[in-house]
Amino acid sequence: MTLGPVLVLAALLFSMGVYGVLARRNAVTVLLAVELMLNAVNINLVAFQSALQTSQGVGQIFAIFVITVAAAEVGIGLAIVLLIFRNRRSANLDDFATMKG
């Protein structure tokens, strides 16, 4: 199995994630986009691990860590979004500019 197509797939996924984070206004969609980016990274990790014989499964272990952290991150992220929505009746990120200098 060649490494190239897998890396292209990962790059596409990551780019979609970046686009989603930067362009979408809905906080939940932004979180979904973040997940896309994380999973793109996971694909990279697993792909490189299978390509390099000496890595002894480090890539997969790292991917599992990232999945765990991503789950936690989404949990906290969704909780924050939920609280903001309760207070502001809105999930539009443009409305949350209270940190403006």
Next chain:
Amino acid sequence: MTNLFLALAAEGEELVEFGQGGQLHEWAWLILVAPFIAYILILAYGKKLKYEGGEIAVAMMAFVFGYGLLLWLDTIRNHTVFEKAIEIGRIGDGMVLEWGWVVDGLSSMMYFVVGTVGLLVFIYALGYMKGERRNTFFYASFSLFAGAMLVLVASANLAQLIVGWELVGVASYLLIGHYWEDKANSSAGMKAFFTNKVADVGLIIGALALSVSVGSFRIKDILDVATHHGDALGAPFFGSSVAVAGALLLFFGAMGKSAQFPLHIWLPDAMAGPTPVSALMHAATMVTAGIYLMARMFPLYQEMATAARPIMIAVGAATLFLTGLIALVQDDIKKVLAYSTVSQLGYMMVAIAAGGYTAAVFHLFTHAFFKALLFLGAGSVIHGVHSNNMSDMGGLRKYMPRTFWTFIIGSGALAGIIPLAGFFSKDEILGTLDYGGYTAVLWIAIAGAFVTAFYMTRAVALTFFGEYKGHGHPHESEGLMTVPLMVLAFFSVVAGFVNMPGFKFGESIVLRYTGFTEWLATRDFSPLGDHHPESLEWSLALYGTIAAVGGIALGWMFFGKDAATQQERDTVSIPVLYPLLRAKYYLDDIALALVGAIKGPVARFVDWTNTYVFDTIVNSFGFAAGRLGKFVYNVADQGVIDGVFNGSAGVASAAGGWLRKIQTGKIQQYAGALVVGAVALVVGFVLFNN
């Protein structure tokens, strides 16, 4: 000063010792240090104590008393002479500045007198000053006063003596003006200080003339030269010798402190202070300083400065008689006693000038006790009546029996009634004058004794006899005040016996008492003018007693006998003399006129120089300074310094204003920046890592 002293004593270098003495004498410096430690302690902790610091003062005086008693007893027994000095500096090549202490007959007697009278007066003050203002400061100054006198008495050199002398002056100024809310009181303090200052100039110049001529501040060295008629003191000096001029200048200094006519004018005004201050000042710590100086320098007057003695006798005789007369017309009981002190100091001065070293010191010794007693008694009366004026008193013997009886003893001692203390000392002075052939002065002294008895009888009669004329109910003072009175009354009775002619215990008893003269004159000179017969000379004693009894009888006739005519009996109006005495010989007016006459031209001259000389200098300096200031302000301050600060602040402000624009608060813009940064990093790595 205390720390310096301890440090020097601990270091123990450059010590000069003279004479022989044991541990007792080695540690005698403690009594010089104790009052100053007490001074600091009282100021630091006094306010929290029950008697506002008086306890510390009394404890300190008790220590001084105990140590002074030990030193005195040792001197009586062993005739010790001990001197110790620590070098603290040098002037030029030869003159050594020293700090030291002397224990010999004269100084140990003074330690004892200052300790005894001081302790009793301090205890008395606990009662007298209760509820008064600023007591903590009072007790502190009081301790300073006693300490200054001890420094003066202990000094082995003239430099230290001047230090003690001036400290006494400062402490007296603080104490006389204690109730400074009243303008008259602070003026009295200033008067005392300035009158003393005038005299101090004489002391300082005289001390320097003698010391520089001999090449040493040490009194012992100066007196050694004097007793051997050395050339150092025989050098011509303004038409006479250094010895005579120096002796006269020292005498001028003593005239101020010991209130000799006509520089006595400060002493009666010094009554403005609290009564314990008057008692201590008149008995032990201030006015005796001048007599002490004369006694300390006595060999100089006996050997080389004989030319100074007629002047001293004249001043002393004038003092003893003229001021005694003023005491006759005073209404303030403390002023009667004040003038009486001046008069008694005249006796001492006459005695010492006539060569009667022992007689003068003996009179100082006995006078300290009965004058302290009289002042404290007067204070007790004032405390009970709330007035200083005898016209508000009368009949107090019924209300204040203890004060009355002790006051009677004190008055008797002062008048010279046998066998009280004053009789022996006054008799000794009369004997000295007779022995020296000063017949005219002898008769003045006898007349003075008559006047003394007269005014004391008047004071006793007006205060304690007749009917009470004041307001309120007089009451006997508390025990804190009457017990010191009784102790002093005891001393007033027995103090004369220490020098009673023929009074010798010989070797048989513990004290080995060999007579006042023997232990007092422990230095290597013998007072030639001293006349101390083996037994009482009844002829002179008879004259003295007749004068005293006559004075009392006359006084009683005028003031005591007719108790019915209350209001008119407080004085005898003799034309011419009476207004003269009331005005105190116009001395205060003369002094004021003198000061005024000198003050005017001096003030005008100073004003002129001020306007035309100093003002020009000051103005040109001011102008130049102003211009310089403007230049500095405009260029350096406004231009450079303000520029730097304003510039940096402006930059920071602008940067902030620009940077705040990128803080939009929009999270996606931040994320965008993050992505741009990450891409830039990646591109950078890719481009530059090859």
